[in-house]
Amino acid sequence: MIEVLRAVLPDGRAVVLSGPSFAQEVAAGLPAALVAASSDAAAAGLVQTTLGGDRLRIYTSDDPVGVCVGGALKNVVAIAAGCCDGFGLGTSARAALITRGLAEMGRLADRKGGHPLTLAGLAGLGDLVLTCTGDLSRNRQVGLALARGESTVEILVKLGHVAEGVGTARTASALAERLGVDMPITREVAAVLFDGKPARAALTDLLARDLRAERA
């Protein structure tokens, strides 16, 4: 999205605001912490001081690319986490999936010129954890429905809301292939949603990848 904003706002003052924040919780006045990211530090600071307060803490960042990758990709990993929960694979497996999900998000951010540490922050890890474990997450609900054997069309009709991760899975999977970035979770989610691959087979393929070094 930052690439679109840069094309229409050539003075570079685009700021992206992202991070773990269910709208219902923020509206209820519960505490939350977000990131305002821009290549223009003054613009990010303006968002920080204008929108931030006691309850809504806003941190600044100079990495809008990393923040955008985090905000988009976490929805895809949440679909996989919902599948994992739907099949009753347990919270240990879900934690592993979240961790490997963050690793592939970091690879894409790095390839797009973002900073890997951004993905370890609120707009990466923070938002990923919330989306993958919170019952208010629509993307997680999509994964639960896939595990029940529902088709993508059925799910979208019943949901009646936007579940961003559905479209993002296809776009990000194609982007990863074009850029030569290894994103197995995104690829399997796209295969389940758009190519009719059974969700259980996709999860099995993910869990059966070769043993190797963690940072390899």
Add this chain to the structure above:
Amino acid sequence: MIEVLRAVLPDGRAVVLSGPSFAQEVAAGLPAALVAASSDAAAAGLVQTTLGGDRLRIYTSDDPVGVCVGGALKNVVAIAAGCCDGFGLGTSARAALITRGLAEMGRLADRKGGHPLTLAGLAGLGDLVLTCTGDLSRNRQVGLALARGESTVEILVKLGHVAEGVGTARTASALAERLGVDMPITREVAAVLFDGKPARAALTDLLARDLRAERA
């Protein structure tokens, strides 16, 4: 712990095995992924091939220090997360706490000679997410009890199990002060557990820290 192992096993073949894995889930044959870390790659590989299998995936790592810091400190952050849940502050606030918790774990690991990326992996982020969100976590239960106003002694007597994070909070807080590492969550948890600071005041202090840049 790796420092103790190195003192008693001077040939350097100590391997630490850690990561997101509730014992009940592993015993039930559910999938989990762990890290075997050693400065001796052959020793780590031996643990990987001997204990690993289809269900229990084991990745190798050359960073036992980072893995040990992750395994110990995640328990302290889980106590804070339990407090946050106990006061009904919502899942967005909990996600922010988890994120800032991982950041301070990374600072300690870095200061002790570990690799910051280890903390973004299974033995850091993965285990942290599991411990902070899973209902099977004893450390999270300690935080819930603190939010109910119970004293440390009451909690430990009723729990009847080891909740590692209680002792770790005090040790890690003292270590951080000695090494000059900023660990506000660990410090506040120790203050609540051992100095009688009210849990709500501690959480308020954590959420009210000055606005600043995320990576500052």
